Amino acid sequence: MRCFTRVSVSARPIAATSRRGRMLVAHAMFTFAAMAVLAVPARAQGISGFGEELRGQFEGSAEKLVALAGAMPAESYSWQPMEGVYTVAAAYMHVARYNYMYPDMYLGVDAPARMEYGSLEERVTTKDEAVRILAASMDHVRAIMDSMSDADLAKQTELYGREVESWAVLLQLVTHMNEHLGQAIAYARMNKVVPPWSR
Numbered sequence: 001m002r003c004f005t006r007v008s009v010s011a012r013p014i015a016a017t018s019r020r021g022r023m024l025v026a027h028a029m030f031t032f033a034a035m036a037v038l039a040v041p042a043r044a045q046g047i048s049g050f051g052e053e054l055r056g057q058f059e060g061s062a063e064k065l066v067a068l069a070g071a072m073p074a075e076s077y078s079w080q081p082m083e084g085v086y087t088v089a090a091a092y093m094h095v096a097r098y099n100y101m102y103p104d105m106y107l108g109v110d111a112p113a114r115m116e117y118g119s120l121e122e123r124v125t126t127k128d129e130a131v132r133i134l135a136a137s138m139d140h141v142r143a144i145m146d147s148m149s150d151a152d153l154a155k156q157t158e159l160y161g162r163e164v165e166s167w168a169v170l171l172q173l174v175t176h177m178n179e180h181l182g183q184a185i186a187y188a189r190m191n192k193v194v195p196p197w198s199r
Contacts, residue, residue, distance in 0.1 A: 050167060051153050055145045058174050061181050062138040065095060067196045068184050069134050074127040076191045086121070088187055089130045093120035095180045098173065099137035103144050106159050106169040112140065145170065 069092050077089040086094060100117035103109035111117055124130050153167040185195055 051145065051148060051150060054167065054170055054174065055142075058141065058145065058170070058177070061174065061177050062141070064195070064197060065092070065177065065181050065184060066131070066135050066138060068181075068188055068193075069127075069131045071193055071196050072127065072188060072191065073193070076187075076193070077125060077127045077130060079187070079191060081187070081190060086183075087125075088184075088191075089125050089127070090121040091180060091183055091187060092130050092134050093124045095177055096120055096134045096137035098176050099141050102169055102173045102176075103141070106157050107144065107166055108157075109144055112136075141170075141173065 072088055078087055080087045080090075097117045097120045100111040100115060104111050104117075116123075120133065124133060148166070153165065153170075155166045156163060157166050157169060158164070159169050159172060188195055
């Protein structure tokens with residue numbers, strides 16, 4: 001028959017110099033640290049600093065697109081690599097349209113007055129107008145990003161039928177812009193234009 005010995009717990013602390021004492025102290029410190037981390041709202045931990053990083057990623061791509069649009073010769077704005085795909089002008093205006101559309105549709109930020117962004121790809125064909133509108137669309141997004149706090153970035157919204165936080169809309173905007181930055185670089189190279197940042 002197995003005997004169980006009753007063990008009384010002493011009020012005296014276990015010596016931290018013993019192996020068991022060190023393990024208990026380490027376990028207690030780990031538990032306390034974990035509880036302290038969990039006490040901070042998970043949303044605040046995840047979003048803090050994200051807006052600044054997102055803004056930096058946007059800026060790098062925005063500057064390249066506007067610089068490349070300026071470097072393309074005016075006569076190339078009607079060029080397209082094949083029938084049925086965007087011309088140079090339409091590719092830049094597609095980016096500008098989404099820079100206005102994403103904030104308008106999914107963040108509730110109206111496009112500037114008189115900006116009919118829905119028809120930009122068809123309507124704008126000249127270099128001067130295209131560069132001006134593209135640059136203005138970048139300024140529009142900059143102003144939105146600069147005005148959003150961490151709490152704003154964490155607000156719920158909808159994007160293509162999914163419930164997301166507002167930062168996801170801006171991330172989609174940057175991702176979309178980067179996709180067409182690659183397209184614009186290919187268009188430039190096919191027209192023997194070296195991107196300004198590669199010179």
